[in-house]
């Protein structure tokens with residue numbers, strides 16, 4: 001491996017192959033240099049072949065060791081062991097809660113600077129991100145020998161490498177002390193799948209707030225007509241109308257889709273923090289004084305129970 | 321140690337997000353109009369509930385509010401004392417200016433060691449200015465403590481702490497033995513406000529102040545000099561301006577679709 005290798009960390013890769021977002025992360029790594037991948041479970045041959053096709057020159061695995069029953073710490077300890085073997089100049093992880101925490105601990109272990117929430121990377125390691133709830137764009141970098149970067153979805157498009165080779169597979173042992181002082185996961189309740197796109201991956205989001213009064217039907221029907229994800233304000237998730245994992249905002253998801261349709265949401269600062277970097281914002285609200293209209297490219301003062309169904313029917317009609 | 325708890329709550333003094341926030345010269349955040357970070361109120365509330373369930377200060381429990389920041393950051397501690405913390409610790413030193421998560425967690429870990437015999441460190445889920453969520457995990461790594469982070473519930477039974485952590489794919493129950501580092505989300509509780517009694521009581525509570533030398537640290541280890549990341553440029557994003565606003569006259573759904581079509585979004 002050359003000194004400029006980039007190590008991309010992927011959490012559990014499914015047997016049938018990496019997720020689209022995992023391939024985007026590999027592509028983000030390729031911006032910086034030749035890529036090796038660390039996979040937290042033992043990947044299938046299909047998965048290794050697809051990673052190779054997307055440019056991975058080496059794949060590191062924890063062998064048959066199971067890292068999934070503990071929170072964060074053993075994964076970071078193992079990743080530090082992979083870094084010691086692969087000697088990368090940078091480590092790229094996904095920007096999920098867990099990804100950022102793995103990055104955090106790895107940073108301490110490696111004496112490496114960590115940049116989170118990266119939306120774009122340059123070949124020299126410059127990272128672009130938004131700060132202060134989307135009000136500033138900054139260029140930042142790690143000044144340490146190794147950089148640790150937590151990268152958001154869409155930072156690069158997943159695509160096969162120009163001249164892919166085969167990837168060598170290496171098992172790196174999980175260090176003996178990795179499980180010391182680690183918190184145990186004692187129960188896990190899987191969330192039901194909705195069949196709609198993930199909030200952070202979707203190019204269109206239709207979000208509802210207190211104005212739905214608990215009835216998300218018009219939101220869901222418009223979302224389905226547009227192939228969109230469904231989002232919500234904290235008022236809607238706090239009321240229990242929809243799961244907290246659908247919350248957009250300061251303490252929910254930060255999203256920047258091509259189109260964000262906000263319905264029955266007033267546009268409080270904590271809600272704006274999660275969506276004001278969207279390309280196009282459409283707002284439907286019965287109160288012309290709602291702050292959401294200050295940031296909407298197209299606003300409708302009206303009843304969402306009338307406007308949304310009419311829009312849904314019209315989209316279906318035009319599509320024939 | 322018995323049943324009582326010694327809890328350190330991390331509270332950051334941050335610019336109030338209700339006002340415009342600005343990045344000034346040297347890419348540093350301007351720290352006027354600052355308050356106790358909204359998300360750290362949940363950490364304080366979680367600590368107070370654990371203490372009160374065990375008889376509070378009278379029974380020997382302690383909730384120590386800890387902040388690292390400018391001299392003004394003492395105001396965040398005063399607020400925490402008014403809300404109900406037992407005492408405060410203020411880490412402040414000119415050399416700390418410009419600290420990133422690496423340097424912040426170094427200084428805070430040293431302060432927690434100096435406080436000593438801590439059962440729980442409770443933090444917010446993110447600072448509302450740095451927004452990295454790195455500090456809690458870095459503290460756990462530096463202090464070799466179990467990490468129970470992004471907790472939407474927290475229970476302590478004997479020496480075992482149990483949290484619920486809500487992820488995208490699953491909701492997990494996670495547990496560890498004390499001492500531990502816990503970060504809490506805004507789902508965990510409803511923070512209380514300071515009341516008159518609390519405001520009076522706070523006047524008698526103590527704040528200890530530490531410089532970096534008191535923590536055994538050198539100037540080069542913290543602040544901009546000790547940090548491992550740098551912000552090279554910061555540009556304000558042009559504010560979004562309002563576009564076309566129409567009032568529904570029975571056909572706004574159709575006009576909305578016209579707009580989407582014109583923008584090539586459908």
Ligand SMILES: Cc1cc2nc3c(=O)[nH]c(=O)nc-3n(C[C@H](O)[C@H](O)[C@H](O)COP(=O)(O)OP(=O)(O)OC[C@H]3O[C@@H](n4cnc5c(N)ncnc54)[C@H](O)[C@@H]3O)c2cc1C
Pocket residue numbers: 208209210211212232233234235236247248249250251252253263264265266267268269270271274284285286287290302303304305358359506
């Ligand atoms: C620490 C903290 C963190 C927070 N984090 C978040 C976060 O991550 N995300 C978030 O969203 N909020 C967050 N909040 C809450 C935020 O401050 C607001 O309270 C919340 O966003 C309000 O939700 P809402 O707009 O749905 O409700 P409201 O503010 O009550 O607005 C409802 C809107 O619906 C409109 N309406 C009513 N009926 C109709 C109708 N039939 N048709 C059309 N419009 C209608 C009303 O005119 C009104 O504007 C946070 C708050 C705190 C303190």
Ligand SMILES: Nc1ncnc2c1ncn2[C@@H]1O[C@H](COP(=O)(O)O)[C@@H](O)[C@H]1O
Pocket residue numbers: 330331332333357359360363386387388389421424442443444445446447450451452453454455456
């Ligand atoms: N300077 C600081 N002083 C006190 N607590 C802090 C400081 N920086 C971060 N924290 C704590 O760490 C949490 C996460 O912050 P961050 O990693 O900056 O997003 C915050 O909610 C605080 O509880």
